[in-house]
Amino acid sequence: DQQVKQNSPSLSVQEGRISILNCDYTNSMFDYFLWYKKYPAEGPTFLISISSIKDKNEDGRFTVFLNKSAKHLSLHIVPSQPGDSAVYFCAASWGQGAQKLVFGQGTRLTINP
Amino acid sequence: ETGVTQSPTHLIKTRGQQVTLRCSSQSGHNTVSWYQQALGQGPQFIFQYYREEENGRGNFPPRFSGLQFPNYSSELNVNALELDDSALYLCASSLGQGVAANYGYTFGSGTRLTVV
Numbered sequence: 001d002q003q004v005k006q007n008s009p010s011l012s013v014q015e016g017r018i019s020i021l022n023c024d025y026t027n028s029m030f031d032y033f034l035w036y037k038k039y040p041a042e043g044p045t046f047l048i049s050i051s052s053i054k055d056k057n058e059d060g061r062f063t064v065f066l067n068k069s070a071k072h073l074s075l076h077i078v079p080s081q082p083g084d085s086a087v088y089f090c091a092a093s094w095g096q097g098a099q100k101l102v103f104g105q106g107t108r109l110t111i112n113p
Numbered sequence: 114e115t116g117v118t119q120s121p122t123h124l125i126k127t128r129g130q131q132v133t134l135r136c137s138s139q140s141g142h143n144t145v146s147w148y149q150q151a152l153g154q155g156p157q158f159i160f161q162y163y164r165e166e167e168n169g170r171g172n173f174p175p176r177f178s179g180l181q182f183p184n185y186s187s188e189l190n191v192n193a194l195e196l197d198d199s200a201l202y203l204c205a206s207s208l209g210q211g212v213a214a215n216y217g218y219t220f221g222s223g224t225r226l227t228v229v
Contacts, residue, residue, distance in 0.1 A: 006155075009153075036217065036220075041222060043117070043203055043205075043220030043221050043222045043223055044156070044203070044220045045220070046217035046218070046219075049217060089155050089156070091155075091217075099146070099158075099161045099169030100146070100158035100161065100169060100171060101158065101217070101218070102158070103148075103155030103156045103157070105153065105154055105155050106154075106155055
């Protein structure tokens, strides 16, 4: 039962353009969403999060959009830089004091010079 | 401020054996969570420890067990290893029960376990 899905295993984008990573979820109880970035041989690093009471959160080059009716969120990276090449995971949790995150399978983003 | 450190980084075990993985949480963090990441998949929640007590468990059998020590470091023990236990095991620390809302977890680099 895959409650959080990232349907694109990989994405290739030219440097300077916009990268859009997508994530769908099935559990309507989720009320908090996070994006993590993972380089090889390192643990995932927190990138940006959004609460279900918002539809957009921005932090520098990174913006996360949440569409609750569609149970869909996306991460926009503008402009894309070579250092953004990594695996990106979306994750979700629910309830105050939630113990766990439910992760998607990840999308490998490659930024081409 | 030290991050999350895990040991060992790599490990090869034989089916049926037992393994212990170790994690030191980030300074100031009192909660440790363990995740299993199989190849090509996202991390899956195993369990969380808060103040030395198990504070939530995922869909893993009882042969997966853990401990948290007074200094908030933690161990993950797996008995009767199976081939499917081969994965990257990630430890994550945070402050307080639940997922740290603004900053999520701080993850370690993981232990790569191979069961042959």
